[in-house]
Each structure stands twice: as structure tokens, then as C-alpha cells.
Amino acid sequence: MFAPLDMHGEKRHEIHRSARLSMLHERVVKRMDKVDNLADEVEQAAAVLVAATRQPDRIIMLGM
Known part of the structure; x- marks a missing residue:
């Protein structure tokens, strides 16, 4: 899943962050x-x- 690390682990960090x-x-x-x-x-x-x-x-009143 992860690409090989560069000298400072930056590549792995960016892949993890992106995921x-x-x-x-x-x-x-x-x-x-x-x-x-x-x-x-x-x-x-x-x-x-x-x-x-x-x-x-309309209200119709009956009987009035």
C-alpha cells in the first residue's frame, strides 16, 4: 500500500495524509x-x- 520511504519519511506521510x-x-x-x-x-x-x-x-353557515 505504501511506497518505499524516502530519507525523511515524507513520501509515506503524504500518502497516508492523502488516504x-x-x-x-x-x-x-x-x-x-x-x-x-x-x-x-x-x-x-x-x-x-x-x-x-x-x-x-369559505365557511357556510346552515340554518341561520
Whole structure:
């Protein structure tokens, strides 16, 4: 996985850092996708709530 070390271990350090940043990036992207999906669910639930609690446009009074 790692290339041979140079005199100061810099090459190995850079490869390790690059691999770590790549893994972190993948985790952030997955988390953002999850948050986006949950936000869509919240928007849908809010729309259902608004539709369920909406008052009629006109109230017709009977018998008066």
C-alpha cells in the first residue's frame, strides 16, 4: 500500500495524509446525502401537516 520511504519519511506521510483525507471526504459526502434525504422527508411531512390543518376557504353557515 505504501511506497518505499524516502530519507525523511515524507513520501509515506503524504500518502497516508492523502488516504486519510480521501476517507474523510467520502464520510462527509455520505453524511450530506443522508441529511439531504432527511430534509426531503421533513418537507414532505410539513406539506402533509399543512394540508391536514388547512381551514376551508369559505365557511357556510346552515340554518341561520
